[in-house]
Amino acid sequence: MKVLLINGSPNKKGSTFTALSHMSEVFKSEGVESEIYHIGKEPVAPCRACYSCAKLQKCIIEDKVNEFLEFAMGFDGYVIGSPVHYAGASGGVVPFLHRVFLVNHMGARNCFEHKPATAIVSARRAGATTTIDQLNKYFQITQMPVVSGRYWNMVHGNSPDEVVKDLEGMQNLRFLARNFAYLLKCKEAAKNAGILPPEQEEVIYTNFIRDGI
Ligand SMILES: Cc1cc2nc3c(=O)[nH]c(=O)nc-3n(C[C@H](O)[C@H](O)[C@H](O)COP(=O)(O)O)c2cc1C
Numbered sequence: 461m462k463v464l465l466i467n468g469s470p471n472k473k474g475s476t477f478t479a480l481s482h483m484s485e486v487f488k489s490e491g492v493e494s495e496i497y498h499i500g501k502e503p504v505a506p507c508r509a510c511y512s513c514a515k516l517q518k519c520i521i522e523d524k525v526n527e528f529l530e531f532a533m534g535f536d537g538y539v540i541g542s543p544v545h546y547a548g549a550s551g552g553v554v555p556f557l558h559r560v561f562l563v564n565h566m567g568a569r570n571c572f573e574h575k576p577a578t579a580i581v582s583a584r585r586a587g588a589t590t591t592i593d594q595l596n597k598y599f600q601i602t603q604m605p606v607v608s609g610r611y612w613n614m615v616h617g618n619s620p621d622e623v624v625k626d627l628e629g630m631q632n633l634r635f636l637a638r639n640f641a642y643l644l645k646c647k648e649a650a651k652n653a654g655i656l657p658p659e660q661e662e663v664i665y666t667n668f669i670r671d672g673i
Pocket residue numbers: 469470471473474475476477542543544545546547548582583584585586587616617618619
């Protein structure tokens with residue numbers, strides 16, 4: 461069992477990283493492997509909405525998004541971490557996730573379906589819950605069980621030093637990581653007992669247009 465933690469901050473070792481690292485420690489103590497992936501500082505091109513991914517099964521823009529999709533396939537669960545920027549997710553992580561999830565969706569990659577996921581955010585002061593809502597949307601449209609803690613998954617601080625002083629936020633990350641590990645173990649036990657993810661139907665797209673109305 462292996463979890464991928466995505467650091468959606470331009471800061472490789474900042475507050476978001478500190479929060480994700482804390483979860484990694486708990487995963488280790490629970491016997492779950494984990495790895496932190498940094499999306500980097502360089503600009504990520506926005507989605508062109510060309511839908512070429514439906515045919516190519518990858519993004520037409522050849523950059524880290526396609527590399528990431530190949531790499532991400534091999535994990536059993538995903539944590540997306542972002543700093544709060546203007547009460548939303550970071551300007552880097554949003555185009556990254558748009559393209560990753562569109563390729564998965566339109567390109568029928570099924571990289572993420574039925575794998576647990578959660579979002580965590582770091583904020584100096586405000587905008588954390590809206591950012592969590594924003595990030596959870598990617599999971600909720602992808603049949604991913606969303607794991608929760610015992611509070612909304614946020615840490616407060618403007619630096620790693622401040623984040624570790626947010627004792628409640630850090631404790632919640634431990635609850636969250638243990639719940640995540642528990643769900644992964646439940647899934648494994650279910651698989652061993654012959655319980656597999658449900659059969660998929662052919663998908664219906666209506667675009668809100670109905671014949672005869
Ligand atoms: C462009 C920008 C916008 C920000 N907007 C907010 C905000 O709306 N609310 C907030 O609490 N903190 C805001 N911050 C502060 C960061 O969320 C906070 O310092 C965070 O812990 C940084 O995480 P990092 O070190 O992983 O980048 C903003 C920071 C930047 C650079």
